Amino acid sequence: MRRVPLPLVLVCGALLLVASCGWSRADDGDGRAPGAPVGVTAAAGSATSVHVMWNAAPAGSGVRTYEVYRGHTKVVDVPGSQHMVDVTRLRPSTAYSFTVRARDTGGRLGPPSRVVRARTPAAVAADRSAPARPSGTTGRPVGSRAAQLSWGASRDDRGVVSYDVYQGGVKIHSVGGNQTATVVTGLRPGSRYVFTVRARDAADNLSQAGAAVRLTTPGSDDGRDTAPTAFTAAAHRSGGAYYLDLAWDPPRSDGVITEYRIQLDGAAATSLVWGGAPPRGRAHHSFYLGTAAGEEHRVRLRARLPDGTWGGWSAERTVTTGG
Known part of the structure; x- marks a missing residue:
């Protein structure tokens, strides 16, 4: 994968x-x-x-x-x-x-x-003034897996040293203060992204973010390469109630996956967020279904990928309580 x-x-x-x-x-x-x-x-x-x-x-x-x-x-x-x-x-x-x-x-x-x-540039004494936010931020897809960003130079009383580029709320890179364009790659086809740019001066004062650039990469992604695999589901009874037991192999990704969205019978059921480091290898999760026997349920899940987008859905499984 x-x-x-x-x-x-x-x-x-x-x-x-x-x-x-x-x-x-x-x-x-x-x-x-x-x-x-x-x-x-x-x-x-x-x-x-x-x-x-x-x-x-x-x-x-x-x-x-x-x-x-x-x-x-x-x-x-x-x-x-x-x-x-x-x-x-x-x-x-x-x-x-x-x-x-x-x-x-x-x-x-x-x-x-x-x-x-x-x-490193020279220090600037007693500089507490942040640069102005970058202006005129624009972006466009470059094929299905990249996007070009550009912005107007920010103003600062002592000079801009660098620009920080964010995807969503996560800083993904910095460019030099004389740079006003960049190309971001590693994106997914048919996915939505939000980028912003902030300016930084020599005293480490950071500007407010420029206007957000929202774009969607062209093409389509069937999700097979980003879906959890080897997904299994079974029900067990405990204390007079039934619980759904899930197990899966996380999708192969360049980063740590900490969040999953679980869908039950076609509707959002719950989100799973690992509080600390996620377990290595195969993952497991159980949640409450109810007390009735003989009920049939359909379940599947997908992961929030390290780039902030949602991956593809796993295969859907059917379980019956008391079955």
């Missing part, structure tokens, strides 16, 4: 593009460590932070976490569902170098990526 990638953005030409520029693989399922991350970029986000990002690992690579290094010092661990991080508490007017390494579920640590460099 193909992976469901999160939107990523990489430098490629005049625009910032997410490109499948490859992945240096050392793990072909034979127990070797994962390869070095590729597509690594670094850009100053403020006088004290640098935004580092990289390409998603290919399906089946088993990456659990990424380790981000400043020089030879590890500064942060990033979950395998993420491919970007803001390295903070840096010094203004300072050059830094960064590398990224992948660690798989077996604990094996892969080699470092190529070195990328960024320089």
Whole structure:
């Protein structure tokens, strides 16, 4: 089953593009460590932070976490569902170098990526004024799996250092303050998305979000690649009542799935949200049906994917209480 990638953005030409520029693989399922991350970029986000990002690992690579290094010092661990991080508490007017390494579920640590460099701008004393919100934000689909965004330059009394791009309420990338366009890829055909852009200055003051861009990618998605699989349903009786027992394998996705929507007899029945980390591997859930025997019910479920959209429905199962 193909992976469901999160939107990523990489430098490629005049625009910032997410490109499948490859992945240096050392793990072909034979127990070797994962390869070095590729597509690594670094850009100053403020006088004290640098935004580092990289390409998603290919399906089946088993990456659990990424380790981000400043020089030879590890500064942060990033979950395998993420491919970007803001390295903070840096010094203004300072050059830094960064590398990224992948660690798989077996604990094996892969080699470092190529070195990328960024320089933080000078600090601005007593700057408490946030930039103006970006103006004229527009967007359009680019095929069925990408969208191009553009916006007007934001104004700031000391200058804009970077722009943060959000999908829904989640920051997905930053671009330099001289950039006013980007292309987001890794989208799904026939899906709705909402993007906003915020400006940031050297003092880390963040503007309000510009106008939201709502768009729908063309095409259709039958959901088969994003639906839970091996879905089973059975009823059991306890304490004079019947309960529905569900089990399934989560869809393969580039990220952690924490929420499911369950449909019973054609109507929304309940939502399942894991309070902490979801269980690894096969998932299970039970809920109350009622006290009557001999009732037939139809049930199916779908997952909220890491990109914020809903995946396809699982196969529908039929169960009978007391049957």
